[in-house]
Amino acid sequence: MSSAEPSTAPGPAGPDWTDPHRLRRYRDRVLTERRRLRAAFADPEAGQRRVLADLLEFNSRTEYGVRHGFDRIRTLDDYRRAVPLQTYDDLAPYIERAAAGEPEVLTADRPAVFFTSSGSTGAHKKIPVTPRFMRTTFFPFYYAAWAPLIEHFPDVLAHPGAVLNLKHDPVSAPPTTASGRPHVGASQVDFGQVFGEPLSAEPGTGAPWATLPVPVAAGDHAEKMYLRLRLAVENDVRCVIGINPAMVAALPYQLRLWWPRIVKEIRDGTLGGVPHGSPDPDRAAELERLAARHGTVRPAHVWPRMRALFCWTTAAASLYLPRLREEYGAHVTALPAPVAASEGPVGVALDRHPTAGSLVVNASVYEFADADEDLAPDTATLRPHELEPGRDYHVVFSHVGGLYRYAVGDVVRVVDHLDGVPRLEYAGRATRSDHAGERLRDAQVIRSLDTALRATGLELRGATCRVNTSAQQTAAYEFAVAPLTPWSQEEAGRFTGLLDTALGRESAGYRTARTRALLDAPSLHLLDEDAFQRDWQARVDSGIRPTQVKDRIFRQDPQQWSALTGRTPA
Template sequence: MKTAEPQAAEVPNTGAQNTGAQSTGAQNTEHRNTEPPAPEDRLDRYRARVFEERKRLRRAFSDPAARQREVLTDLLTFNAGTAYGKAHGFDRLRTLDDLRKAVPVQDYAALSPWIERMAEGEPNVLTADQPAVFFTSSGSTGAHKKIPVTPRFMRTTFFPFYYAAWAPMAEHFPDVLTRPDAVLNLKHDPVVAPATTASGRPHVGASQVDFGKMFGEHLSAEPGTAAPWATLPVPVAPDDHVEKMYLRLRMAVESDVRCVIGINPAMVAAVPYQLRLWWPRIVKDVRDGTLGGHPFRSPNPQRAAELERLASYFGTVRPAHIWPNMRLLFCWTTGLASLYLPRLREEFGPSVTALPAPVAASEGPVGVALDRHPTAGSLVVTASVYEFVDADRDLGPDVETLAPHELEPGREYHAIYSHVGGLYRYAGGDVVRVVDVVDGVPRVSYAGRRNRSDVAGERLRDAQVVRALQSALGGAGLAARNAACHVETPDGRPPRYVFALAGESAWSTDETRRLTAALDTELTRESADYRAARDAGRLGPAELIRLDRDAFLEEWQESVGRGVRPTQVKDRLFRPDPENWRQLTGAAARQGDRS
């Protein structure tokens, strides 16, 4: 996205005028901003829009089953004439049971042949309107997906939940929206020359798309995307993401930043580390008025001296020292982030709030927080037709699924969705936890990826291991900055799980020994399969390696340094690759901290 409000661009004639059924999403087209708002009233219009979309979504909760039927009817009617719709008899389908019988549960690999036809420019394959862009997503394997994004999908599925996601910020933290430089948006990464598919459509991350220019939604620019550092004023290579992060951080230290948006919490966790890493360079650039050594603005010796006084007084300079009015972090708050987020918030300030980013992926939304709940968001019943499968079950084409009203609080499920954008009974790989039911709609939090670690029948999932870590650390009064695990198979002995933990502070040998035993016990409580494998001797006891406190941050920085976009370098719990594991744990050999 660009920093200035662009002129409306012509969206290709995609057949979106074939409205099909009157879905809740389709009714939102009246809000489309065909002209950029005047700067003086943009904030008022933006606030009105996000509050209205939240209100519409809450109204839909009065009869969520009816809304789900509307979404189903709309996607079937709109796409009945597509190649996929004809192959699966969309014109004959009426109910969710009909859809279950006609379409298998499928992942990206199953839909990939259809998507590739769209990427090559063939019309009317999965959707009745042509994709305007293909979102890229790294997925769990690291391979770049091509997620087709059509104008109808954006109006029906994306924009209603997207605007509603910002409502809690606009309601409870209005000051962060009053100045462009009050928000450091870490995921904003505009691209001048995007990669394209064979058909010439952009193939980029969602954070790299100018929704105003491409879809006529001129209020959709995220907070912080008009900041001075949003478009860098000095030359930098497109794939030099480390330097781009430095330049934005160097510029931000001269502003009164009050909110950091990261979505991916690993990006937020990197900020305190980067301040320490780049501190001398930052201070010099500020003093000289340079930006990465390039002429930039007038020298600012006063701010440089202030930064040096902070370093002298505190020793370790934290974001809270540089930005004393910091109020808000916006990122995912569950998964591995739940281990380090409490201490990370303290780095930004003692009263800083962490609002959860939506439970969503490039493929589509699942849940969006409409209030200040710290982890969960309401199911977006107007966006997709949702189905769920118990997280402990294996997914397959014919697996039995549950409807939203059949979910139970406290349980975890694979999320499966179908929407007008061409993904049908799509298992994106995320597991969600049902926290509670509010206004008749489940509220869900992200629990982890669906991948399991299973060498001896233990079938461990991300969420089970994270909870075991939380319980073991909490019982020992310890805190971790991050964690990972790997299965080792010693000669002549059963395989065992080895955990690498970066502690918040130093642990004694006795504390490490007790923590290791507690972790093994908690794993047996979380997983009956792990307990059975341990009892039968198929698995040995867990072991633990203590890493330097910055080990995971260094690894993250190195990954970005190899050219991977920061948004795609995410926390990873299971590390099956031996070489990756050796690289991560190499520092432990210097410490000798293994038990």
């Protein structure tokens, strides 16, 4: 940056990341859990049998266990026959009773917390989180997930303000279920206090902005993000943790959006208009010169020692992440966040593979089904060793926390098998767009977009689509994209034609619908480069938690489409 070094003072609350003893114990725990997971790869099928036996024995006396004969089940085949594939809606009656305080419904131990779903549509789920689940399923996977970051970028723990953890959002008065249990996101739970795991605090939770030092309304998520960014600008940030890549993509936009306010507050010694620290006109002037020299302001300018990003690197993010990473610095590494959901873990990267994580064989019992199939209670499933590289699969898991043969709604793609287990990358949600039998999934549209981009040399910062069902014409897909640099009319036309062809290769249903004239050729709307980030910010401004505002390939809702494109759908 310049001669004025950012502050490295510890934050006002949270774990003491300046304590060498704590840092040593934290590193040891992270690397130990990775070693244990790798050791389980020596006999993954035995590991799966142990997980199944444990969940059956532990929960055999629950209402669900008795109803499904857990005490009589000995093998996975027995389990498959006794328990149908199911979704959240199937388990919701049991979960609601547990949330009301009824004991031994799904699990032998009572849920201590209910995680909210991270989805942005519909009512938030209540995911039961029990002490046994955290101890045997969650924590081993959770610690191991940080191993590549801690091993290869140890300087991210150099001081408490070295990590900007965008998802960390503690709440002092969380919403609760009918029984008084917190109903919050995983990033809002103090695992040390609730589950006796003080080492579980993530990097960045001891930063000066981890607990905001000025009053702010709990639901004012945009202001909270501003306040954290305002404080982070004065620190030597070396890593950004976002998990949800849309949050990481929004930060450069926010930096430009709020830059005048940030500089003024540094000059005045205020935070959110409240006196905080000492006025620093020299630092403010330095920041103004920085922006003037570059003509804009990017994270790489503000934090020249940035080393790593930690977020999902696949699905829609794969289309924009390479260029986004450059905004943070030419040599910044993007490490993939785990393949996981609020309901449980699936895969975790144990090395610096850019997209894929190894199946967490000691966490849950895993089954899979071809992603092109519609899941039903009796759908035949595959075991992990039966998965084929280059194929997409539905994920079904069972764990001691009370989710049995649970179809989580995510699709994964098998990259390869390593050390005896499949390595998986998140491919998108399992939901389909199906107007004329095309049955398009997120992953198919993303791969088609990528094919068209590679063939034309074009780049973009975001993409989405909808089906135009205007009565005046044959239905057709409309795509809205935000090019990184302007596209000519000829380039846009060629891209759209290649996209149409790629969709036909990805989906036999789409190809048939086009051949039979049930779908017309797709159309393309070119948006400005900040359109998706502006739309993301508007949703956060409306009161949605940032972790819940995710990239969406399909936007059939007319209001959402209009908000992004400025066009009223026909």
